Amino acid sequence: MASELDVRARLQRAGQEHLLRFCAELAPGPRAALLAQLEPLEPEALREHCRRAAAACARPPAPAPDLAARLRPLPPERVGSASGVAPQTRRLWEEEGFHQIALNKVAVLLLAGGQGTRLGVTYPKGMYQVGLPSQKTLYQLQAERIRRVEQLAGERYGTRCTVPWYIMTSEFTLGPTAKFFKEHDFFHLDPNNVVMFEQRMLPAVTFDGRAILERKDKVAMAPDGNGGLYCALADHQVLEDMERRGVEFVHVYCVDNILVRLADPVFIGFCVLRGADCGAKVVEKASPEEPVGVVCQVDGVPQVVEYSEISPETARLCAPGGGLLYNAGNICNHFFTRDFLQMVTREFEPLLKPHVAVKKVPYVDEEGNPVKPLEPNGIKMEKFVFDVLPFAKNFVAFQVLRGEEFSPLKNADSAERDNPSTARRALLAQHHRWALQAGAHFLDAHGARLPEQPSPPGSGEPPAICEISPLVSYSGEGLEVYLQGREFESPLILDVDTARTLQA
Ligand SMILES: CC(=O)N[C@H]1[C@@H](OP(=O)(O)OP(=O)(O)OC[C@H]2O[C@@H](n3ccc(=O)[nH]c3=O)[C@H](O)[C@@H]2O)O[C@H](CO)[C@@H](O)[C@@H]1O
Numbered sequence: 001m002a003s004e005l006d007v008r009a010r011l012q013r014a015g016q017e018h019l020l021r022f023c024a025e026l027a028p029g030p031r032a033a034l035l036a037q038l039e040p041l042e043p044e045a046l047r048e049h050c051r052r053a054a055a056a057c058a059r060p061p062a063p064a065p066d067l068a069a070r071l072r073p074l075p076p077e078r079v080g081s082a083s084g085v086a087p088q089t090r091r092l093w094e095e096e097g098f099h100q101i102a103l104n105k106v107a108v109l110l111l112a113g114g115q116g117t118r119l120g121v122t123y124p125k126g127m128y129q130v131g132l133p134s135q136k137t138l139y140q141l142q143a144e145r146i147r148r149v150e151q152l153a154g155e156r157y158g159t160r161c162t163v164p165w166y167i168m169t170s171e172f173t174l175g176p177t178a179k180f181f182k183e184h185d186f187f188h189l190d191p192n193n194v195v196m197f198e199q200r201m202l203p204a205v206t207f208d209g210r211a212i213l214e215r216k217d218k219v220a221m222a223p224d225g226n227g228g229l230y231c232a233l234a235d236h237q238v239l240e241d242m243e244r245r246g247v248e249f250v251h252v253y254c255v256d257n258i259l260v261r262l263a264d265p266v267f268i269g270f271c272v273l274r275g276a277d278c279g280a281k282v283v284e285k286a287s288p289e290e291p292v293g294v295v296c297q298v299d300g301v302p303q304v305v306e307y308s309e310i311s312p313e314t315a316r317l318c319a320p321g322g323g324l325l326y327n328a329g330n331i332c333n334h335f336f337t338r339d340f341l342q343m344v345t346r347e348f349e350p351l352l353k354p355h356v357a358v359k360k361v362p363y364v365d366e367e368g369n370p371v372k373p374l375e376p377n378g379i380k381m382e383k384f385v386f387d388v389l390p391f392a393k394n395f396v397a398f399q400v401l402r403g404e405e406f407s408p409l410k411n412a413d414s415a416e417r418d419n420p421s422t423a424r425r426a427l428l429a430q431h432h433r434w435a436l437q438a439g440a441h442f443l444d445a446h447g448a449r450l451p452e453q454p455s456p457p458g459s460g461e462p463p464a465i466c467e468i469s470p471l472v473s474y475s476g477e478g479l480e481v482y483l484q485g486r487e488f489e490s491p492l493i494l495d496v497d498t499a500r501t502l503q504a
C-alpha cells in the first residue's frame with residue numbers, strides 16, 4: 001500500500017498537495033482508498049496536465065481564429081461512396097471485405113468508455129434498449145451482427161472464421177459491462193474472442209490548475225477521451241493480442257449508433273483495395289448545426305474538426321453546386337491497419353493535443369462540504385480518436401447513407417433528436433424497407449393491407465412494424481426466401497426460429 005509520506009512528496013512535486021488536505025481526518029479505509037487513487041499519478045505528468053488545463057482555459061473558448069481560412073473540403077479522390085457507385089464495384093469491395101474476414105484478418109473495436117451523461121443513464125450506454133419489439137440492447141444487436149458477418153464470410157469461403165471484439169471501457173463502464181456480458185452468456189460469442197480493456201482516467205482541474213477533490217477521500221476523475229484508445233492499446237498489449245491472432249485491419253466504432261455495421265465488408269474492402277492505412281465513414285450532414293465532426297482538410301492535411309470546434313459561420317458555408325461545403329459528417333466509424341495503430345502507439349500518441357471541455361464538476365469546499373456547482377467550474381481534458389488522421393499516409397473517407405447506417409443514441413427522449421425513439425424508428429424503418437424489398441406484404445389487425453411505401457428517413461413509426469434479427473440478415477441480404485410474396489400481420493419479429501419455420 002502507498003505510504004502517505006510518499007504520496008505527499010509526489011503531490012508536492014506536482015504542485016497538488018491540497019488533494020491530501022482532509023487525509024488526517026479520514027478513517028483508515030477511505031484514507032487507503034484515497035492514497036491508492038493518488039499513487040499511480042506520475043508527478044511530472046500530473047503537473048503538466050494541470051498546467052495545460054489552466055493554460056487552455058485562459059484562452060477564450062472559441063474556434064481557432066484562423067481555422068476557417070485553413071479549412072478545405074476533402075478532395076474527391078479521397079472519398080468513396082457506398083451508394084454512388086456501380087453495383088459491380090460495390091460487390092468487388094464487399095467481396096474483398098468478406099475475404100479478409102474469412103482470413104481472420106479483421107477485428108472490431110468498440111469505444112465504450114463514455115459516461116452517457118446526455119442520455120442520463122448511470123449504466124453503460126451499450127446496455128440500453130430503445131424499446132424494440134425484441135427488447136434487444138445495443139450490445140446484443142452488435143454481438144449478433146458480429147456473429148452474422150462471421151457466418152456470411154465463412155459460408156462464402158467455406159471456413160470458420162472469427163472477428164474478435166475488442167471493447168475499450170473505463171473505470172465507469174468496465175465492471176457493469178463485464179457483468180452484463182457474463183449474465184448474457186456473451187450473446188453466444190466465444191468469451192475468448194471478446195477482449196475488454198480499460199482506458200486511463202485523468203483528474204478534473206479548476207480554472208486555476210488545481211485538481212479537484214470530489215469527496216474528502218476521492219479525486220474527481222474522468223476518462224481521457226476516446227483518443228485515450230492509443231494509450232490503452234499500449235497499456236494492455238492489445239496490438240500484441242491482435243498480432244497473435246493475425247488481425248491486420250481494425251474497425252473502430254462508437255457504442256451508440258443503432259445501425260452500426262460491424263466489420264462492414266464493403267467499408268473494409270474499399271479501404272483495403274485503396275491501400276488505406278486509415279479511413280472514416282461519413283454521412284451527409286443533416287444541417288449545419290448537427291453535432292457531428294466534419295471530415296475535411298486543414299492546411300491540406302485530412303482530419304476531423306469536431307462540432308464543438310467549428311464556428312457556426314463556417315459550418316453554414318455552402319458549396320458552389322449547392323449543399324453544405326463541409327458536409328462530410330463523421331460518424332465515429334474508423335478503419336485502421338494494425339501497422340498504423342502500432343506507429344501511433346509507438347510514435348505519434350504523445351503528439352496528440354488534448355481538447356478542453358468545461359464542465360460542472362461536483363467538489364468539496366474548504367470546510368469539506370459537498371457542493372454541486374450550478375455553473376461550470378472545472379476542466380476535463382480529452383483526446384479524440386480521430387486526431388491520428390493527420391499521421392496517416394493514405395487516408396480515405398467513405399460516404400454511406402444515413403438511413404442505412406447512422407442513427408446515434410445521444411439524448412433522452414425529452415430532446416428532439418438522436419434519442420431512444422429516433423433510434424428505434426430508424427431501425428424499424430430500415431427493416432420495414434428491407435422486408436418490402438424482399439417482397440413481403442403487411443396486414444393490420446383486420447387483415448387489410450398496410451401501405452407499402454417505405455417511410456422517409458426521420459418520419460414517425462413505419463406503417464408496419466417489422467424487426468429482423470441481425471442473425472437472420474446483416475444488411476438486408478437473403479430475406480426473399482422467408483418473405484417473398486407472403487403476408488404478415490404487423491408486428492413481425494423475424495428471428496432465427498421464425499425464419500426456420502417460414503423456410504420450412
Ligand atoms: C471525439 C469523437 O469521436 N467525436 C465524435 C462523436 O461525438 P460525441 O460527442 O457524440 O461522442 P461521445 O461522447 O458520444 O463518444 C463517442 C464514443 O466514444 C466513447 N468514449 C468517449 C469518451 C471516453 O473517454 N471514452 C470513450 O470510449 C463513447 O463511449 C462513445 O462510444 O460521435 C459523433 C457521431 O455520433 C461524431 O460526429 C463526433 O465527431
